[in-house]
Amino acid sequence: MTLLSISSLNAYHGPAQALFGVDLTVAEGEVVALLGRNGMGKTTTISAICRMLPRATGQILFDGTDLLPLPSHRATRLGIGLVPEGRRCFAALTVEENLIAAARPGPWDRDAVAVLFPRLAERRRQRAASLSGGEQQMLAIGRALMTNPRLLILDEATEGLAPLVRAEIWAAIDRLRRETGLAILVVDKSLPELRRIADRAVILERGRNVWQGSAEALTEEITGRHLGI
Numbered sequence: 001m002t003l004l005s006i007s008s009l010n011a012y013h014g015p016a017q018a019l020f021g022v023d024l025t026v027a028e029g030e031v032v033a034l035l036g037r038n039g040m041g042k043t044t045t046i047s048a049i050c051r052m053l054p055r056a057t058g059q060i061l062f063d064g065t066d067l068l069p070l071p072s073h074r075a076t077r078l079g080i081g082l083v084p085e086g087r088r089c090f091a092a093l094t095v096e097e098n099l100i101a102a103a104r105p106g107p108w109d110r111d112a113v114a115v116l117f118p119r120l121a122e123r124r125r126q127r128a129a130s131l132s133g134g135e136q137q138m139l140a141i142g143r144a145l146m147t148n149p150r151l152l153i154l155d156e157a158t159e160g161l162a163p164l165v166r167a168e169i170w171a172a173i174d175r176l177r178r179e180t181g182l183a184i185l186v187v188d189k190s191l192p193e194l195r196r197i198a199d200r201a202v203i204l205e206r207g208r209n210v211w212q213g214s215a216e217a218l219t220e221e222i223t224g225r226h227l228g229i
Contacts, residue, residue: 002027003062004060004062004185006048006058006059006060008057010058011045011055012055013053017207018207019044019048021058024045026151026185028181029183031177031184033186033187033194034187034201035194035201035227036226036227037205037227041207042204043085043187045204046185049075051068051071051075079149079151080149080150080153081145081148082155083140083152083153083157087133092129093128094127096125099120100146103147105148112145113142116141116175117172120142133161134161137158137165138172141157141172150182153184153186154173154184154188156187156188158190166190170197174197191227194215200212201215203222203226203227210226
């Protein structure tokens with residue numbers, strides 16, 4: 001069953017148009033990779049889904065509900081959990097306070113997050129500002145899960161992290177995929193990991209769809225042409 005359906009999405013940053021008729025779907029339990037070079041519309045698409053971009057036309061349906069007329073807080077309460085680019089933890093709050101700040105009832109609670117990321121349990125009384133970059137990323141993912149979403153959106157969740165920490169984050173995402181049935185939309189540049197965990201991929205170029213297909217079909221020719229890899 002389709003959970004998120006985007007069709008003919010146009011979006012604007014002030015007077016400048018950033019998206020031109022973007023189409024995207026995510027089914028329940030599916031992992032979709034949203035790819036493209038920097039500045040090609042990936043984060044703009046996420047902002048439109050989460051209703052953080054005022055000017056957008058087209059259609060964004062989440063479980064049949066039209067998101068475009070909704071403010072961001074109402075859209076996310078329908079079951080969208082965002083892990084934003086740059087983490088954006090509440091620096092002055094403790095790990096535990098960050099986790100419970102937006103918590104909603106459901107299977108994801110502090111104990112469940114601690115199982116996924118044991119380091120957060122060890123540092124639950126530390127302020128977020130004192131954590132390493134990798135620990136802050138774990139906290140951002142844990143905070144999103146505490147909203148008990150149906151769709152988890154990860155925007156560059158491994159960018160700028162040390163290789164060992166990146167591997168830990170990817171292992172956690174893979175565990176979510178295998179054990180929870182959570183739908184995931186992920187933006188990242190790590191193609192080997194994306195090929196391993198994603199069911200499908202969508203590539204944007206200059207705010208337009210230029211390719212979509214199974215993650216296994218992301219050949220070197222396709223990635224070289226559209227991603228410069």
